[in-house]
Amino acid sequence: MVKIRADLIIHNGTILTIDDEDSVIENGAIAIESDRIVAIGEEDEIRIKFSATKNINARGGIILPGLINTHTHLAMSIFRGIADDMPLDEWLNKNIFPLEDEFINKNSAYWGSLLSCAEMILSGTTTFCDMYFFEKETGRAAEKIGIRGIIGEGIVAIGESDKAIWNNKKSLTIELLNKFKKSELISIGVEPHSPYTCSADVLRESKQFAKENKLLYIIHLAETKKEFTDFERERGMTSVEYLDTLSVLDENTLSAHCVWMSKDDIKVLKARHVKIAHCPQSNMKLGSGIAPVAKFLKNGVTVGLGTDGAASNNTLDMFSEMKSAALLAKVANLDPCVVSSRETLRIATIEGAKALGKEQEMGSLEIGKKADLIVIDMDKPHLMPVYDYYSHLVYSAKGSDVKTSVINGEIVMENRKLKNIDMSEMMKKVKMISKKISKKDKA
Numbered sequence: 204m205v206k207i208r209a210d211l212i213i214h215n216g217t218i219l220t221i222d223d224e225d226s227v228i229e230n231g232a233i234a235i236e237s238d239r240i241v242a243i244g245e246e247d248e249i250r251i252k253f254s255a256t257k258n259i260n261a262r263g264g265i266i267l268p269g270l271i272n273t274h275t276h277l278a279m280s281i282f283r284g285i286a287d288d289m290p291l292d293e294w295l296n297k298n299i300f301p302l303e304d305e306f307i308n309k310n311s312a313y314w315g316s317l318l319s320c321a322e323m324i325l326s327g328t329t330t331f332c333d334m335y336f337f338e339k340e341t342g343r344a345a346e347k348i349g350i351r352g353i354i355g356e357g358i359v360a361i362g363e364s365d366k367a368i369w370n371n372k373k374s375l376t377i378e379l380l381n382k383f384k385k386s387e388l389i390s391i392g393v394e395p396h397s398p399y400t401c402s403a404d405v406l407r408e409s410k411q412f413a414k415e416n417k418l419l420y421i422i423h424l425a426e427t428k429k430e431f432t433d434f435e436r437e438r439g440m441t442s443v444e445y446l447d448t449l450s451v452l453d454e455n456t457l458s459a460h461c462v463w464m465s466k467d468d469i470k471v472l473k474a475r476h477v478k479i480a481h482c483p484q485s486n487m488k489l490g491s492g493i494a495p496v497a498k499f500l501k502n503g504v505t506v507g508l509g510t511d512g513a514a515s516n517n518t519l520d521m522f523s524e525m526k527s528a529a530l531l532a533k534v535a536n537l538d539p540c541v542v543s544s545r546e547t548l549r550i551a552t553i554e555g556a557k558a559l560g561k562e563q564e565m566g567s568l569e570i571g572k573k574a575d576l577i578v579i580d581m582d583k584p585h586l587m588p589v590y591d592y593y594s595h596l597v598y599s600a601k602g603s604d605v606k607t608s609v610i611n612g613e614i615v616m617e618n619r620k621l622k623n624i625d626m627s628e629m630m631k632k633v634k635m636i637s638k639k640i641s642k643k644d645k646a
Contacts, residue, residue: 204251206251206252206253206254207234207241207252207253207254208253208254208255208256209234209235209236209241209242209253209254209255209256210235210236210237210255210256210257210612211234211235211255211256211257211258211259211574211609211612211614212232212233212234212235212249212250212253212254212255212257212258212259213232213233213235213258213259213261213266213576213578213607213609214231214232214233214246214249214250214258214259214260214261215230215232215246215260215261215262215263216230216231216232216261216262216263216264216265216266216578217229217230217231217263217264217265217266217592218231218232218233218243218265218266218267218568219265219266219267219268219548219568219592219593219596220243220268220567220568220569221267221268221548221549221552221553221566221567221568222567222568222569225545225549227592228243228244228245229245230245230246230247231243231244231245231246231249231266232244232245232246232248232249232250233249233266233568233574233576234249234252234253234255235255235574235609235612236612237612238387238573238574238611238612238613239571239572239573239574239612240568240569240570240571240572240573240574241253241570242570243568243569243570257614259578259607259614259617261578261607262580262582263581263582264578264579264580264581264582264606265578265579265581265592265596266568266576266577266578266579267548267552267568267576267577267579267596268329268552268553268565268566268567268568268575268576268577269327269328269329269330269552269565269575269576269577269608269609269610270327270328270329270330270508270521270522270551270552270555270577271328271329271330271331271507271508271551271552271555271556271558271559271565271566272323272328272330272331272332272508272509272510272519272521272555273331273332273457273459273480273481273507273508273509273555273558273559274332274334274457274459274460274480274482274507274509274510274511275319275331275332275333275334275509275510275511275512275519276333276334276335276357276511276512276514277315277316277319277320277331277333277335277341277344277512278307278311278312278315278316278319278335278336278337278340278341279299279315279335279512279513279514279515280315280316280318280319280322280512280513280514280519280633281306281311281314281315281318281633281636281637281640282299282302282512282513282514282640283513283514283517284514284517285298285302285514285640286298286299286302286514287488287517290489290490291426291427291429291489291490291491292427292429294489294515299514302640303336306636306639306640307336307337308337309337309340310636311636312335312336312337312338312340312341313337313340313341313343313344314344314629314632314633314636315633315636316333316340316341316344316345317344317347317348317624317629318629318630318633319513319519320344320345320348320350321348321621321624321626321629322513322518322519322520323350323519323521324348324349324350324608324610324615324616324621325602325603325605325616325619325621326518326519326520326521326522326601326602326603326605327521327522327577327579327602327605327608328350328519328521329350329351329565329575329576329577329608329609329610330350330351330352330353330555330556330559330561330565330575331345331350331351331352331353332352332353332392332419332421332457332480332509332559333352333353333354333355334355334357334392334394334396334421334459335356335357335512336356336357338354338355338356338375338379339375339378339379339382341354342354342379342382342383342386342389345388345389346386346388346389347623347624348615348621348623348624349388349610349611349613349615349622349623350388350610350615351388351389351565351573351575351610351611352388352389352390353389353390353391353392353419353421353559354379354383354389354390354391354392355376355379355391355392355393355394355418355419355421356372356375356376356379356394357394357396358372358393358394358395358396358401358405358409359396359400359401360372360395360400360401360402360405361399361400361401361402361405362402365401365402365404365405366404366405368405369404369405369408369409372409373409373412376391376393376412379391380416387611388610388611390419391418392413392418392419392420392421392457393409393410393412393413393416393418393419393420393421394420394421394422395409395420395422396422396423397422397423397424397426397430397442398422398424398430398434398442398445398446399430399433399434399442403449406446406449406451407449407450407451410449410450410451413455414455417455418455419455419456419457419559419560420451420453420455420456420457421456421457421458421459422446422451422456422457422458422459423458423459423460424442424443424446424458424459424460424461425441425442425443425458425460425461425462425463425464425468426459426460426461426462426463426486426491427462427463427491427492428463428491428492430442430463431463441463441465441467441468443464443465443468443471443472444467444468444471447471447475452471452472452475452477453475453476453477454475454476454477454478454560455560456475456477456478457477457478457479457480457507457558457559458472458477458478458479458480459479459480459482459509459511460480460481460482460486460491460494461479461481461494461499462486462491462492462493462494463492464494464495464498469495469498469499469502469504470502472499472504473502473503473504476505477504478504478505478506478507478557478558478559479494479499479504479505479506479507479558480507480508480509480558481494481496481506481507481508481509481528481550482508482509482510482511482524483524483527483528483531484510484511484516484523484524484527485510485511485512485515485516487527487531488515488516488517489515493531493532493535495535496528496532496542497532497535497536497538497541497542500542500546505554505557505558506550506554506558507550507551507554507555507556507557507558507559508521508524508525508528508547508550508551508555509524510524518602520601520602521551521602522596522597522600522601522602522604523601523602524551525547525548525550525551525596525597526597526598528542528547528550529542529543529544529547529597529598543593544591544593544594544596544597544598545593547593547597548593548596548597552566552567553566553567554566573611573612574609574610574611574612575609575610575611576608576609577605577607577608577609578605578606578607578608579596579600579604579605579606580604580605580606581595581604583604585599585601586599586600586604603619605619606618606619
């Protein structure tokens with residue numbers, strides 16, 4: 204029998220497919236051709252039909268879809284740890300905004316983004332969704348290292364110059380569309396910062412632009428109690444209701460945080476099929492509150508998981524984020540049964556893909572989908588013994604347990620070594636940037 208030739212076979216592992224049935228394949232193997240999964244099943248079956256140019260032995264580890272980080276600000280990793288232990292308003296207005304004005308440029312955006320991309324791949328993320336500035340540099344860094352992402356220019360446009368700012372941001376978005384139109388890894392989003400930092404006209408016009416170009420519309424929403432109370436006092440409605448009056452909420456809207464929610468807000472999100480990027484660690488660290496994730500799930504609202512930026516988290520480790528998401532929901536509801544480990548892993552994979560509108564391409568290991576997957580080394584003291592794979596991945600595993608990462612069919616990390624970048628050069632560049640920031644911070 205002539206075997207079918209594949210580019211890559213990953214074998215000798217337990218496969219968590221995260222498909223509709225949550226199928227688990229013991230002693231499984233996956234065959235990859237180009238950027239797609241062409242076969243998945245028990246190793247003996249795959250070996251009979253396929254041979255490959257490259258074989259990776261999972262050595263009894265777990266093979267699962269790469270994690271999907273639905274909300275990031277990658278270049279902000281250069282501000283990691285610089286303004287900790289303060290409320291969001293003070294953190295932003297007195298610290299982050301002034302630092303951004305002085306230190307965020309093409310150079311820092313590239314190296315900060317590359318640093319974040321390295322951290323994400325090393326901890327199991329294969330797709331991210333980013334909102335920040337100089338996003339062309341973020342896209343360039345992502346392509347360099349080989350990670351998949353949605354990028355978009357953050358839009359802050361309110362007051363007399365709102366139209367001019369929006370026109371500039373629209374031009375930058377068009378540049379991104381042209382720059383990455385042939386990219387296999389990078390997609391573009393339209394990303395107004397929030398309901399309170401963009402005028403109504405900008406929120407509407409940016410949504411219209413997103414619709415015309417079939418792009419994801421990404422916005423921070425209901426992150427703080429101040430936002431909630433300010434909108435009720437000034438407009439007589441919540442920020443969710445306000446956005447609904449502007450007709451910007453629909454199935455292609457991804458709203459980050461969604462912490463301060465009324466019952467009616469949840470009904471609006473459900474009715475409009477809005478997706479949520481849940482960022483539990485950032486919300487905890489900034490004292491913003493606890494998003495009602497159990498209620499979202501009960502009402503059928505799609506929830507993905509995000510780390511937010513490294514300046515407010517302070518890591519981009521989605522394994523740590525999964526554990527926080529599950530435990531926080533339990534203590535918030537005084538119920539150990541809500542947001543189970545199985546649900547949490549789905550939130551970090553297939554539900555995250557749905558949040559980005561990419562569930563037909565990624566989020567589960569199925570024939571025809573993109574080959575985005577990770578291998579977990581289970582030969583660790585903190586991962587033994589094993590009774591429940593989902594429990595271990597959410598409550599026990601760490602980002603550092605990820606041994607191998609494949610994105611778009613390419614091995615981007617093998618045996619904990621990144622393939623496409625010079626780590627020492629990257630660290631050197633970031634240290635040079637941080638020295639400049641440190642001098643300013645101490646002045």
